[in-house]
Amino acid sequence: MIKLNPQQENAVNHLDGPLLILAGAGSGKTRVIVNRIVHLIRHHNIPPRHILAVTFTNKAANEMKERINAMLGFPAGLTIGTFHSICARLLRRECKHVGLIESFTIIDDSEQIVRIKRAITAAGFNAANMIPRAVLDSVSRAKNAFMSPDDYNENAGFNIFQKQVAKIYAQYEKDLAADYSLDFDDLLIKTVNLLKDSPEITSRYQDRFRYIMVDEYQDTNSAQYQFVQLLADRYRNIMVVGDDDQSIYRWRGAEIANILNFSKDFPGARIIKLEQNYRSSQAILSAASALMKKNSKRMEKKLWTDRKGGDKPTIARVLDERAEARYIIREIKRMKGEEGRSFIDFAVFYRINAQSRVFEEEMLSAQLPHKVMGNVGFFKRKEIKDLLAYIRLILNPFDSGACRRIINVPKRGIGRTTVQRLEEYAESLNKDLFSAIEMIEETDILQGFKQERVSGFKLIIQNLIRISRSENLTKFFKKLLELTEYPEMYESQDTPESVVSLEIIQEFENMVADYQERIGGDIKEFADYLSLHDSQSESGVSGNESVDRDYVSLLTLHNAKGLEFPVVFVSGLEEGMCPYYRDKEEMKLQELEEERRLLYVGMTRAKERLYLCAGNERRLHGKIRHSRPSRFIREIPEEMLDVQNMTVAAVSTVGQQQIPPFTDVPAVSISHPTSSADFKPGERVRHHKLGNGTVIRCDGTGPSTKITISFDRAGKRKLMLGVCRLIKLN
DNA sequence: ATTAGCGTGCTTTTT
DNA sequence: GCACGCTAAT
Numbered sequence: 001m002i003k004l005n006p007q008q009e010n011a012v013n014h015l016d017g018p019l020l021i022l023a024g025a026g027s028g029k030t031r032v033i034v035n036r037i038v039h040l041i042r043h044h045n046i047p048p049r050h051i052l053a054v055t056f057t058n059k060a061a062n063e064m065k066e067r068i069n070a071m072l073g074f075p076a077g078l079t080i081g082t083f084h085s086i087c088a089r090l091l092r093r094e095c096k097h098v099g100l101i102e103s104f105t106i107i108d109d110s111e112q113i114v115r116i117k118r119a120i121t122a123a124g125f126n127a128a129n130m131i132p133r134a135v136l137d138s139v140s141r142a143k144n145a146f147m148s149p150d151d152y153n154e155n156a157g158f159n160i161f162q163k164q165v166a167k168i169y170a171q172y173e174k175d176l177a178a179d180y181s182l183d184f185d186d187l188l189i190k191t192v193n194l195l196k197d198s199p200e201i202t203s204r205y206q207d208r209f210r211y212i213m214v215d216e217y218q219d220t221n222s223a224q225y226q227f228v229q230l231l232a233d234r235y236r237n238i239m240v241v242g243d244d245d246q247s248i249y250r251w252r253g254a255e256i257a258n259i260l261n262f263s264k265d266f267p268g269a270r271i272i273k274l275e276q277n278y279r280s281s282q283a284i285l286s287a288a289s290a291l292m293k294k295n296s297k298r299m300e301k302k303l304w305t306d307r308k309g310g311d312k313p314t315i316a317r318v319l320d321e322r323a324e325a326r327y328i329i330r331e332i333k334r335m336k337g338e339e340g341r342s343f344i345d346f347a348v349f350y351r352i353n354a355q356s357r358v359f360e361e362e363m364l365s366a367q368l369p370h371k372v373m374g375n376v377g378f379f380k381r382k383e384i385k386d387l388l389a390y391i392r393l394i395l396n397p398f399d400s401g402a403c404r405r406i407i408n409v410p411k412r413g414i415g416r417t418t419v420q421r422l423e424e425y426a427e428s429l430n431k432d433l434f435s436a437i438e439m440i441e442e443t444d445i446l447q448g449f450k451q452e453r454v455s456g457f458k459l460i461i462q463n464l465i466r467i468s469r470s471e472n473l474t475k476f477f478k479k480l481l482e483l484t485e486y487p488e489m490y491e492s493q494d495t496p497e498s499v500v501s502l503e504i505i506q507e508f509e510n511m512v513a514d515y516q517e518r519i520g521g522d523i524k525e526f527a528d529y530l531s532l533h534d535s536q537s538e539s540g541v542s543g544n545e546s547v548d549r550d551y552v553s554l555l556t557l558h559n560a561k562g563l564e565f566p567v568v569f570v571s572g573l574e575e576g577m578c579p580y581y582r583d584k585e586e587m588k589l590q591e592l593e594e595e596r597r598l599l600y601v602g603m604t605r606a607k608e609r610l611y612l613c614a615g616n617e618r619r620l621h622g623k624i625r626h627s628r629p630s631r632f633i634r635e636i637p638e639e640m641l642d643v644q645n646m647t648v649a650a651v652s653t654v655g656q657q658q659i660p661p662f663t664d665v666p667a668v669s670i671s672h673p674t675s676s677a678d679f680k681p682g683e684r685v686r687h688h689k690l691g692n693g694t695v696i697r698c699d700g701t702g703p704s705t706k707i708t709i710s711f712d713r714a715g716k717r718k719l720m721l722g723v724c725r726l727i728k729l730n
Numbered sequence: 731a732t733t734a735g736c737g738t739g740c741t742t743t744t745t
Numbered sequence: 746g747c748a749c750g751c752t753a754a755t
Contacts, residue, residue, distance in 0.1 A: 351742075
């Protein structure tokens with residue numbers, strides 16, 4: 001291992017008092033945090049229980065924990081976690097002080113949307129006229145500004161939308177409280193409110209966490225900021241690490257001012273700048289720094305590296321997005337051949353997710369192994385949400401949202417009208433939905449037949465509640481699947497979709513087993529793990545991709561933060577795409593600067609080679625638009641760049657040879673109705689999830705054609721041609 | 731209770 | 746260009 005540089009050393013040796021570490025890209029900040037924690041424990045005999053390390057992602061937290069434990073040689077027993085998981089744990093412990101039950105539910109953003117929609121209707125508005133997302137964003141902003149619905153209402157003045165939001169906000173909060181449910185914002189806000197209101201509790205935690213470390217401090221929002229301030233108030237042993245140049249979540253409430261004002265908040269704070277970059281070549285670093293100089297309001301940093309020289313970043317002018325993808329593919333293949341690189345050395349970044357499609361299609365047909373990173377697909381699946389709703393209801397029977405979701409899934413003959421009656425009954429009792437269900441036998445609001453159905457559901461849940469108290473996680477989950485008969489509803493179908501659903505359920509079961517093995521069999525902890533899940537982690541990816549370790553990574557610029565690759569391609573460097581805007585006139589300086597930081601983050605991920613691609617035209621929202629190169633390219637001095645014009649060459653030379661011309665690459669289902677004639681028995685095909693296979697038979701014509709394929713790894717499958725995106729192989 | 735047919739409206743998303 | 750959500754029809 002390399003020796004720490006003097007600045008890193010200073011940071012690691014710092015003992016007491018506030019410290020701000022301005023850690024430039026690739027300057028080894030995680031290393032500093034890890035080493036300092038180990039140093040505190042080993043050399044200053046600080047008991048690990050007095051140390052708190054806060055991160056933004058589970059991935060970062062786990063990585064840190066592992067590195068610390070490895071260095072110490074034993075599990076350190078300090079507190080490391082995300083803001084949200086730390087607050088959740090604190091709130092469960094202190095639940096009685098905040099009017100919660102210990103097993104309160106944590107809801108994710110998709111559930112938030114469901115709740116907002118309900119609140120819109122319940123508040124007396126027409127759901128069709130309001131965009132739930134917009135309402136939710138306003139509510140979230142209000143909450144994070146510690147504004148109550150009443151505050152918000154007064155503040156709204158004559159703004160009709162805001163007046164409406166105030167009512168919806170009130171309704172939303174009322175519903176959540178009734179369910180003992182907290183959204184992500186609540187985890188932070190309720191914790192801060194608890195600490196603000198209760199000096200004794202605050203004192204306890206201040207005394208517990210005497211050494212506090214916060215990673216990615218530039219991304220903290222106001223609640224996170226206050227949380228840190230409150231905890232650090234007594235001992236002032238607070239170290240924050242961050243880089244104002246890498247602040248890319250302003251639109252989510254992150255306040256760059258938190259890091260800029262650190263020395264004002266903690267007078268006498270020591271500032272250490274980590275400016276030596278261990279990642280990128282000088283050529284890449286110079287270009288990135290030149291770009292960043294165009295931003296105002298930043299803390300001056302002079303990143304440097306001793307890896308002099310290196311290839312200048314390539315500016316690749318291409319015809320359009322498809323030429324861009326092919327150019328990138330060609331370059332990857334060339335470098336793999338000429339320089340002996342692996343696919344895993346390459347990454348393609350894009351501004352918006354929609355851009356990934358062309359790369360997926362072209363890489364599929366070019367047979368280039370690739371993986372779209374940061375997909376939360378698994379947790380968005382209906383099956384996962386349903387099963388999680390069961391778990392939530394069982395752990396917290398007050399959770400009417402969860403109850404509503406699964407009361408008739410699978411179908412139990414409890415239809416809309418029956419649920420309506422139950423809701424009204426619950427309302428009249430001033431109780432939650434499941435309590436009403438438990439009392440249904442004492443009334444005659446339902447016909448005997450319907451009442452039996454509801455009682456059946458009640459018994460399932462009551463049984464599972466009992467089982468959850470006596471059995472461990474895997475046994476409980478097995479019983480859950482058995483008693484709810486959830487898998488049966490797909491087993492009885494045998495459609496391509498139902499096969500996928502069963503796979504998802506299987507994947508969930510694997511996850512349960514894996515969790516129990518790795519962490520333990522506590523059901524409540526598992527539920528938290530699911531609710532505060534990490535979309536970046538490997539688990540939950542269905543299919544066989546994980547078997548193949550060598551692939552090109554495809555990801556958004558946002559998802560690229562914290563990662564590094566030997567070769568990076570940044571795509572779509574065009575005005576409107578990067579910087580992204582709909583209306584150039586409406587874009588504010590702050591937004592432009594954040595877009596610039598976003599590109600800076602992308603550029604500084606590259607270790608050896610960097611490509612910035614710009615197309616002459618691009619298809620966006622179904623329309624082809626002529627595009628101009630991004631202003632960001634012009635902001636980098638031309639002598640720092642290697643400008644290549646591929647607008648002519650890309651089509652003629654690349655198109656024909658290695659990569660089949662576009663017309664021969666039907667991403668079949670996507671636009672044209674396909675006839676069975678396109679696929680004949682014996683032909684080799686590729687499916688994006690299931691891998692390669694051989695066509696066995698093909699029945700019918702048009703998009704509803706059923707095609708049977710024997711997959712090399714996934715076995716024999718029946719698929720609907722219209723929905724499965726098959727690619728012919730030769 | 732399901733489903734086809736249309737209309738709309740599009741960033742980024744650590745938790 | 747595609748997905749999602751609502752409406753209307755069975």
